[in-house]
Structure formats: structure tokens, C-alpha cells
Amino acid sequence: MKIQTSEFVRSSVDAEGLIGDGEPQVAFAGRSNVGKSSLLNKLLGVRLARTSSTPGRTQTINYFRVNRRYWFVDLPGYGFARAARTERQRWAALVASYLARDAEHRLVVQLVDAKVGATDLDVAAAEYLESLGARRIAVATKIDRLKRGARAAALARIGTTLQLGPEATVIAVSAVTGEGVRELWKFIADFLAGQVPAEP
Numbered sequence: 001m002k003i004q005t006s007e008f009v010r011s012s013v014d015a016e017g018l019i020g021d022g023e024p025q026v027a028f029a030g031r032s033n034v035g036k037s038s039l040l041n042k043l044l045g046v047r048l049a050r051t052s053s054t055p056g057r058t059q060t061i062n063y064f065r066v067n068r069r070y071w072f073v074d075l076p077g078y079g080f081a082r083a084a085r086t087e088r089q090r091w092a093a094l095v096a097s098y099l100a101r102d103a104e105h106r107l108v109v110q111l112v113d114a115k116v117g118a119t120d121l122d123v124a125a126a127e128y129l130e131s132l133g134a135r136r137i138a139v140a141t142k143i144d145r146l147k148r149g150a151r152a153a154a155l156a157r158i159g160t161t162l163q164l165g166p167e168a169t170v171i172a173v174s175a176v177t178g179e180g181v182r183e184l185w186k187f188i189a190d191f192l193a194g195q196v197p198a199e200p
Contacts, residue, residue, distance in 0.1 A: 001189040004067050006044045011060040015097040019063055022105060024070040024195035026188055027098070029129075030111030031121055032077030035141040038175035039111065040064070040074055043185065061098055070192055073098075078121055099132055107135050107191045109184075110162075114140035114154055114172060118161035126162045137171065137187055138162055144174040 012018050019025075028036045041047045048064055062074040075095055099108075108129055112118050118126075129136050140158055143151060155170045164170070171187065173180035 001185055001192075003045055006046060006048060006064060006066045006072075008048050009063045009065050011062050012094070012098075013060050014094065018061065018098055018101065019071065020101045022102065024192055025073050025102070025106045026070070026191070027073040027075055027106060027108045028111060029075045029095075029108055029125060030077060030141070031113070031119065034077065034111045034113050035175055036074055036077065036111055039139075039141060039173060040072060042173075042175040042178065042181055043188075044072070061094060070195070078125060099129070099134060103132060103134055105195060107137065107188065109139055109188075110136055111139050111141050112158050112162075112170075114143045114151070114158075115145045117154065118158045123161060123163075135191070138164060138168070139180075139184060140170050140172045142174060142176075143172040143179060144177050 010017065010019065028040060030036050044064070044066065059076055061076065064072040064074070066072055075098070078092070078095075099106075110122070110126060110129065112122050126136075126138075138158060140155055146154055151172060155172055159168060159170045171180055171184050173184055175181075
């Protein structure tokens with residue numbers, strides 16, 4: 001898919017700031033420091049999402065307008081233990097409010113660290129998304145940190161742990177090398193093609 005325009009539009013700190021205009025949204029979810037912002041920047045080919053080596057940096061729901069037709073959404077990372085409990089609860093409530101809206105127009109890209117594997121937090125998030133009936137895909141980030149001979153087994157473990165089923169695919173990506181980005185874009189483009197009317 002050709003990216004013609006992309007821009008940061010808004011950071012939402014509460015439910016009133018959420019965007020629910022009926023247009024397609026691709027949301028990126030995952031544990032803190034899993035590489036959401038880095039992958040977003042790689043997909044868009046421009047540095048729009050703020051990246052940091054410090055876990056828990058993304059504390060708001062950040063909206064990016066792509067091709068003036070749909071949204072990419074960077075969600076706060078889950079499982080950041082150093083944040084105050086009240087702050088973690090606020091993030092959780094904000095994300096829950098977001099996910100409860102316009103589910104039919106949303107694809108959730110759940111990111112899992114390829115080297116760490118799917119944690120209990122990842123499993124809980126997957127089960128929550130499943131309970132909402134959310135359309136989702138699992139993506140293993142930072143695949144460049146794994147030796148090639150270990151990658152297939154790591155992806156299989158992630159798929160099994162998240163109970164994705166035998167037909168599901170875990171896409172391996174690297175924001176550093178670009179590996180898997182084209183494959184992920186194809187999946188996203190297929191979703192968007194079913195959501196956005198063809199241009200005249």
C-alpha cells in the first residue's frame with residue numbers, strides 16, 4: 001500500500017477524547033517496550049510516533065491519520081509495573097473504553113516480543129480481545145534479535161500460548177531491518193480494502 005500522507009492528529013487522555021467517526025482504525029497493542037511506536041514509524045516510513053527505551057512512555061491513546069482515509073492508533077503499553085497503581089488503572093480504563101467502541105471498523109495488531117515470547121499479560125490481553133470479538137492479528141516484534149534457526153519455534157510457541165488456532169499466522173517483524181513489514185502491510189491492506197469504499 002502506498003502511503004501518500006500521514007500525520008499525528010491527537011493524543012487522548014480520557015474517553016471524551018476518543019475518535020469514533022466510523023472510519024477504519026488499526027490499533028497497535030502490546031506490553032510496555034514491545035516496540036509499538038518503532039513499528040508504527042517503520043510502517044508509515046516516517047518518524048511520527050515517539051519512541052523511547054523507557055517502558056511506559058506511551059501513556060495516552062495516540063491517533064495518526066493515514067491517507068486521509070483511516071487511522072493508525074498507538075495504545076498505551078500494558079504491564080508497566082513502575083507506574084503508580086492509579087495511573088495503570090487509568091490506562092486500563094481508557095483502553096477498555098476505546099476497544100468497546102466501533103469494533104466492526106477496527107483491527108487490533110497485538111505485538112509480542114519475539115525473544116521474550118507471550119507472557120501471562122499477553123495471554124490476558126488476547127483473551128480480553130477475544131471476549132470483545134475484536135478482529136486481531138498477532139505480530140512478533142524484534143525478530144532480528146533471534147537467530148534464524150530459532151525463529152520458527154519461537155513463533156509457534158507464541159501462537160500456541162495465545163491459543164490462536166492452527167490456521168492463524170504469527171507475523172514476524174523487525175523495525176530495525178524491515179523484515180516482515182511488507183507481509184504485515186498486506187494483512188492490514190486486506191482489512192482496509194474491506195472497510196474503505198474504492199476511490200472513484
